[in-house]
Amino acid sequence: MPSQPTTARPPGDGPARSTACGGPRGRGAGPPHDDASLLPASAPAKGEPHTCRAGVRPRGDPVARRAGAGSRPGPPPVPEHTLRPHDHEESPVSEKTTCAVIGGGPAGMVLGLLLARAGVEVTVLEKHADFLRDFRGDTVHPSTMRLLDELGLYERFAALPHSRIRRISFPLGDGRSVTLADFGRLRGQPHPYVAMVPQWDLLNLLAEAGRAEPAFTLRMRHEVTGLLYDSGRVAGVRYRGPDGPGELRADLTVACDGRRSTVREQAGLVPREYPVNLDVWWFRIPTAGPVEPALLPRFGRGRAFAAIPREGYLQIAYLGPKGADARLRRRGIEALRRDVAELMPELSGAVGALASMDDVKHLDVRLDRLRRWHTDGLLCIGDAAHAMSPVGGVGINLAVQDAVAAARLLAAPLRRGRVTGRDLDAVRRRRLLPTAVTQALQRLLHRRLIGPVLQGRSAAPPKALPALLRRLPGLSAVPARLIGVGVLPERAPRFARRGRTAA
Secondary structure, three states: OOOOOEOOOOOOOOOOOOOOOOOOOOOOOOOOOOOOOOOOOOOOOOOOOOEEOOOOOOOOOOOOOOOOOOOOOOOOOOOHHHEEOOOOOOOOOEEEEEEEEEOOOHHHHHHHHHHHHOOOOEEEEEOOOOOOOOOOOOEEOHHHHHHHHHOOOHHHHHOOOOEEEOEEEEEOOOOOEEEEEEHHHOOOOOOOOEEEOOHHHHHHHHHHHHHOOOOEEEEEOOEEEEEEEEOOEEEEEEEEEOOEEEEEEEEEEEEOOOOOOHHHHHOOOOOEEOOOOEEEEEEEEEOOOOOOOEEEEEEEOOEEEEEEEEOOEEEEEEEEEOOOHHHHHHHOHHHHHHHHHHHOHHHOOOHHHOOOHHHOEEEOOOOEEOOOOEEOOEEEOHHHOOOOOOOOOOHHHHHHHHHHHHHHHHHHHHHHOOOOHHHHHHHHHHHHHHHHHHHHHHHHHHHHHHHHHHOOOOOOOOOHHHHHHHHOHHHHHHHHHHHHOOOOOOOOOHHHOOHHHHO
16 A cells, blocks of 8 residues: 655655545545536535535635735635535545645636646645735736636626736837837737736636636635655645644645745755846835826836836836845835936826835845756646746736646646656646746846846936837837737637637
8 A cells, every 4th residue: 555645755756656536535535536526516505604615625714804904995805605615524634636736826726727627626725815915916918818718707807907008118218208019019819908907806706717617626724834745756735724734635736836935945946046136116106097008117327117007006116226125215215205206207296195115015036947847746837937027027927828838738647647757847848938038038138228227327228229119110019929928828728718719
């Protein structure tokens, strides 16, 4: 008999353990789950407690809105109808699913939804009680909106509060600007713009779509604390939930827990880090009326701003030298207000909305990539495999495309109950080129465009670029495609499509 999972890796690699999963099980397990073993859960009765639906039984209370989110209107919690009552029996010490997805961000939620639509039992573990996180990546690019279309979700997405960016422009210093990226020039894209949508709304939409899939489980407030091993192979995770610690065994574990991935660290996978010369500070300034639907950067010696139009406010990215957070905070809020008013005089009457440096959130920019994205029984995707710079706002969309590729390549092996190292490496091979090219372009922009400004050697981007774009405006389609679509966009696999795109 195979040995029970342990938290310490036993010596040697040993044979991979393969099973098909039909839910919590041990000896005498049921049939594989591509038969009738996964049926829609019954609707919760009024007044009964809820837990996340499908597959394995969650431990703990229903999710709730995180306290202390401030007076700003927050997102709704994960919809209650994604939940169902659970048996009041004591949960087993060790539970089982086919695929454990760690992290309920865009990559994890998309992967979970797509695998569930393929008939693969999947459990997504998210450590927070809700999806409310301020100043996370809120850009949804044309390639991702096309994916939502293919999944039958675009109409619901379009109904969410959002703003649309149709171009990225550079100021010329004489009151005029030149368009760097014109998304309206994208051919073959049904939605030629970048949508600025609060990420919690997108994640709640994906959670809502997941509830319709019997094979989908979302567990909020479940923080992974370690990996389980069986004969040298990752066999699941240990977690801490609302009712205490537990174990979730899985045929495959996928780390989607971000650039500081706990799972990646536990597995001993170390990314290669690239030098970065900037950090970003986020804050918001209210607007009184309509704002031009364009991203317009502003440059000054030692600093740069990018104003992103949102509904009722501008989301401001302040770009400064790496490691300058302590110095910026010592200067204080008055100095920051002066910096904003100097480079963006049209906001001089609104900068008073910045009450203190507590309103300013620091992003420690990192750029890295794993040489190997997997170990036996474990795969890393999204930021866990490759942290991206915020330049271009492409990180979410690359992570989503990783998830689509992983679902397409791994659904069949997961249904068969055996995922090999070659299967897992196929995901890296598919996604390495677009990741490496995008990171190379970001490093080039850091070095040639942003670096000289932040180092004080220049107060503006090189003049040759705006001059070229003014003479040949059609060139603005090239950066629009690199930013909005990417090097290798992924289309939804046929098994995941719904609506008019399913044919």
